[in-house]
Amino acid sequence: METVGSQTFLRETYDLVIAGASFAGLVAAREAARLGASVLVIDVQAIGAGQTSACATTLSALQMLGMTAAVQQVHREMVIHLEPASGRRSDPLSFRLPYPFATFDYGKLCRNLAVDCMADGVEFARARVTGYQASQVVTDRGRVSGTCTIDAAGWRAPLASSIAPTHVRRDHLSCGLEVEVQQPGHSPASGLHFWAGHGTVWPGYAWAFPAGAVTRLGVLAFPEAGRYFPTHRPSASVTTGAVATGVSGGSSHCP
Ligand SMILES: Cc1cc2nc3c(=O)[nH]c(=O)nc-3n(C[C@H](O)[C@H](O)[C@H](O)COP(=O)(O)OP(=O)(O)OC[C@H]3O[C@@H](n4cnc5c(N)ncnc54)[C@H](O)[C@@H]3O)c2cc1C
Numbered sequence: 001m002e003t004v005g006s007q008t009f010l011r012e013t014y015d016l017v018i019a020g021a022s023f024a025g026l027v028a029a030r031e032a033a034r035l036g037a038s039v040l041v042i043d044v045q046a047i048g049a050g051q052t053s054a055c056a057t058t059l060s061a062l063q064m065l066g067m068t069a070a071v072q073q074v075h076r077e078m079v080i081h082l083e084p085a086s087g088r089r090s091d092p093l094s095f096r097l098p099y100p101f102a103t104f105d106y107g108k109l110c111r112n113l114a115v116d117c118m119a120d121g122v123e124f125a126r127a128r129v130t131g132y133q134a135s136q137v138v139t140d141r142g143r144v145s146g147t148c149t150i151d152a153a154g155w156r157a158p159l160a161s162s163i164a165p166t167h168v169r170r171d172h173l174s175c176g177l178e179v180e181v182q183q184p185g186h187s188p189a190s191g192l193h194f195w196a197g198h199g200t201v202w203p204g205y206a207w208a209f210p211a212g213a214v215t216r217l218g219v220l221a222f223p224e225a226g227r228y229f230p231t232h233r234p235s236a237s238v239t240t241g242a243v244a245t246g247v248s249g250g251s252s253h254c255p
Pocket residue numbers: 019020021022023024025042043044045050052053054055056057127128129130152153154155156158175176177178218244245246247248249250251252
């Protein structure tokens with residue numbers, strides 16, 4: 001939705017200014033606007049452009065948001081693949097999930113939430129939030145005031161970090177990378193699959209989340225003594241471009 005959002009702010013002050021227009025920011029914006037607040041959402045990217053997730057969550061969460069149109073596949077099973085550093089692999093362990101999970105289309109979810117937001121009067125602006133000074137949100141397109149502000153800009157947390165520089169514990173962040181591959185039409189996969197053990201990313205894990213026509217393959221590494229260790233044996237060989245990279249508690253690059 002490249003055209004959404006003004007390049008300048010229509011007002012000097014809003015009841016609520018939100019940095020970040022991913023799931024967290026958009027849902028907060030929609031609910032606040034429905035309670036009668038004036039809301040401005042600022043994002044540096046187009047709505048739905050910055051996927052940072054494998055996009056698996058509980059089906060009930062999507063139902064509560066009224067966002068089931070974005071569901072790609074429903075999962076009732078989790079499958080754990082234990083990968084020893086050497087020797088024989090054990091059979092995968094399958095568990096029935098206590099409640100259904102769903103993989104969803106990130107762009108569609110965000111765009112649909114943005115449509116709801118706009119119907120409820122939320123304003124959007126394309127700008128980079130750089131900090132918080134003198135009770136104002138500072139951006140590369142000027143300053144704006146909010147009676148309340150929410151930092152939903154992912155792991156870098158530009159507002160929160162501006163107020164408390166140690167807010168983001170960089171030494172505690174995990175680092176992830178993900179690609180999408182086409183599912184074979186004749187035999188699509190199901191279930192949420194995880195690979196763990198010294199034979200895969202360690203310390204860390206890998207996953208394969210089927211999502212309709214595609215499967216999302218990802219790896220995530222935890223830091224050890226401030227370093228990320230290389231994958232010993234990639235859990236899958238892929239050639240497509242990355243769809244999601246990031247670090248958790250947030251997203252978007254590997255330190
Ligand atoms: C590879 C990977 C896979 C994951 N898979 C899952 C999963 O399957 N299920 C799950 O529940 N969680 C998953 N996570 C975690 C999940 O993605 C994050 O917890 C979630 O994305 C955080 O949402 P958010 O809305 O707070 O921030 P984000 O999704 O990071 O969105 C931040 C938004 O803020 C914008 N922004 C950033 N900086 C600025 C700035 N300075 N100014 C303006 N805008 C800015 C960005 O453009 C973006 O739109 C995964 C994480 C990774 C890295």
